[in-house]
Amino acid sequence: MAKSNEPIWWSLFSAGGMVAAMMFPILIIITGILVPFGLVGDDPLNFERIRDAVSQPLVKLILFTIISLPLFHWAHRFRFTLVDVGLKSVSTLISILCYGGAIVGTIVSAVVFWTI
Amino acid sequence: MVETMKLEIFRYRPEKESVPTFQTYKVPFREDWVVLDAINHIKDEIDGTLSYRWSCQMGVCGSCGMMINNVPKLSCAAFLKDYYPDKIRIEPLTGFPVERDLIFEMDDFMTKLTEIQPYIIRKEGEEKPLDEGEYLQSPAELAHFKQYSMCINCMLCYAACPVYAIDSTFIGPAAIALGQRYNMDSRDQGRDSRQELIASHEGIWECTFVGECSAVCPKDVDPAAAIQRAKVSSTVDWFKDVLIPWGKKK
Numbered sequence: 001m002a003k004s005n006e007p008i009w010w011s012l013f014s015a016g017g018m019v020a021a022m023m024f025p026i027l028i029i030i031t032g033i034l035v036p037f038g039l040v041g042d043d044p045l046n047f048e049r050i051r052d053a054v055s056q057p058l059v060k061l062i063l064f065t066i067i068s069l070p071l072f073h074w075a076h077r078f079r080f081t082l083v084d085v086g087l088k089s090v091s092t093l094i095s096i097l098c099y100g101g102a103i104v105g106t107i108v109s110a111v112v113f114w115t116i
Numbered sequence: 117m118v119e120t121m122k123l124e125i126f127r128y129r130p131e132k133e134s135v136p137t138f139q140t141y142k143v144p145f146r147e148d149w150v151v152l153d154a155i156n157h158i159k160d161e162i163d164g165t166l167s168y169r170w171s172c173q174m175g176v177c178g179s180c181g182m183m184i185n186n187v188p189k190l191s192c193a194a195f196l197k198d199y200y201p202d203k204i205r206i207e208p209l210t211g212f213p214v215e216r217d218l219i220f221e222m223d224d225f226m227t228k229l230t231e232i233q234p235y236i237i238r239k240e241g242e243e244k245p246l247d248e249g250e251y252l253q254s255p256a257e258l259a260h261f262k263q264y265s266m267c268i269n270c271m272l273c274y275a276a277c278p279v280y281a282i283d284s285t286f287i288g289p290a291a292i293a294l295g296q297r298y299n300m301d302s303r304d305q306g307r308d309s310r311q312e313l314i315a316s317h318e319g320i321w322e323c324t325f326v327g328e329c330s331a332v333c334p335k336d337v338d339p340a341a342a343i344q345r346a347k348v349s350s351t352v353d354w355f356k357d358v359l360i361p362w363g364k365k366k
Contacts, residue, residue: 006321007354010347080324084282 009076009099016073023066051116060113067109071102119145121200123154125166126207128214136214138205139163145200152180152191155206168218175334178270182218183207188275188332209275211284225271228287231313232295237306251303264297264342266335273329273339279322286322287313289329289339296342299349315350323347 034040053059075098082094120142128136141162143154152170159166170180173192180191185205196204212220238244244251273289280286295314299307313319323343330340356363 004315004317004319004321005354006317007347007351010321011351011355084278084324086282088283 009072012069012072012102013076016069016071016076018069019066020070020073024070027066054113055116060116064109064113068102068106071105072099075099075102119200121145121154121196122203123151123158124203124205125155125158125218126214127166127217129165129216140203145196147197149196150192151182151184151189151194151196151204151206154196155191166218167216176268178268181209181270181272181275183210183275188272190270190272190334193334209271211275211277211281212271222271224284225269225274225288225291228291229269229294232287232291233306233310234291234294234298236298236301236304237309239305242305253302257302260302261297261300264293264300264337264339267294267297267337267339268335270334272332272334273337276328276332278326278328279324283322285318287319289323289343290337292320292323292346293337293339293342296346299346311350311353314346315353320346320350 030040035044054063079091079094079098082098083091087094122140122142124138124140126136127133127139141158143157143162146153149157152173155166155168156170159168168180168182168191170192171177172179175190175193178190181188182191183189183206184191184194185199186207188209191206206218208214208218208220212222212224214220267290269290271290274280277286277289280288292314295310298304299310299314315321320343323340325340325344327340330338333339
């Protein structure tokens with residue numbers, strides 16, 4: 001019986017789920033409630049200020065993590081959802097598209113943060 | 117007047133009918149009766165041709181699992197009063213080929229149960245001679261795996277598992293939980309030989325953590341947790357293999 005390479009996808013999926021569960025509620029509160037309702041400061045999303053913040057290496061790393069890992073979480077979950085609704089016959093193609101999408105998203109975000 | 121209720125039971129007699137049918141029986145309603153009592157009443161008093169499995173009537177043997185109103189349950193633990201006065205629909209556990217009436221084929225599960233090697237394995241040369249006594253174990257070491265040892269092989273978890281329903285190559289909840297039970301036993305040294313199957317795609321990786329196995333388990337084994345724990349330890353193995361290939365044990 002062939003040894004499975006699932007652990008790599010599953011560990012990225014798990015890490016992504018953890019990051020999403022811990023960070024997304026905070027992001028939703030900040031960007032979806034506090035800022036639009038004007039509950040924090042004066043012009044909090046000022047371009048210069050955000051650009052300054054994002055150019056900090058630590059902020060880059062945090063943003064990269066909360067963009068990349070949840071993409072893998074999505075990829076893994078979406079792959080299994082598609083297989084479960086009856087697309088098992090094209091499961092290899094589904095895996096390539098899902099994980100490929102997450103890898104592309106990871107590379108794009110890495111490049112963006114690198115060039116900021 | 118005796119109160120009654122209706123049981124709509126799945127019938128399939130291969131010598132008589134090519135397609136399964138349902139037959140409705142009227143049985144006396146009694147507060148202290150479980151579904152299995154009602155089915156036994158049908159067998160003894162109304163229709164002797166009805167076939168089903170049962171034995172202990174006390175939730176220990178794991179023989180009387182059935183779909184009761186589409187939920188996998190032990191029929192000896194499902195009280196009529198919880199359904200009264202509605203009709204109860206009874207079918208064989210889903211996901212298995214039906215042999216006759218409520219009796220389904222369990223060969224697939226039996227094969228998987230054997231493959232997972234659910235017994236204590238000692239490494240070659242490490243078996244203690246009998247006169248040296250037992251392998252001792254502390255209460256804490258027992259508590260580590262005890263929950264997973266409560267499985268009665270009733271197969272309700274297989275009937276509840278949507279993954280097994282679409283792909284029966286999946287090893288499934290009970291077998292993996294039992295493998296995990298022995299892997300976590302301090303007296304056991306057989307993890308490596310079970311791991312080939314557990315860490316395969318048909319092992320733990322088909323599981324998408326729906327959790328229905330644990331929801332229907334009559335013994336609170338929590339197979340879903342056993343599978344998640346096996347995923348974590350198999351992932352650790354995988355990374356160890358990749359990152360420190362020279363550290364691989366024989």
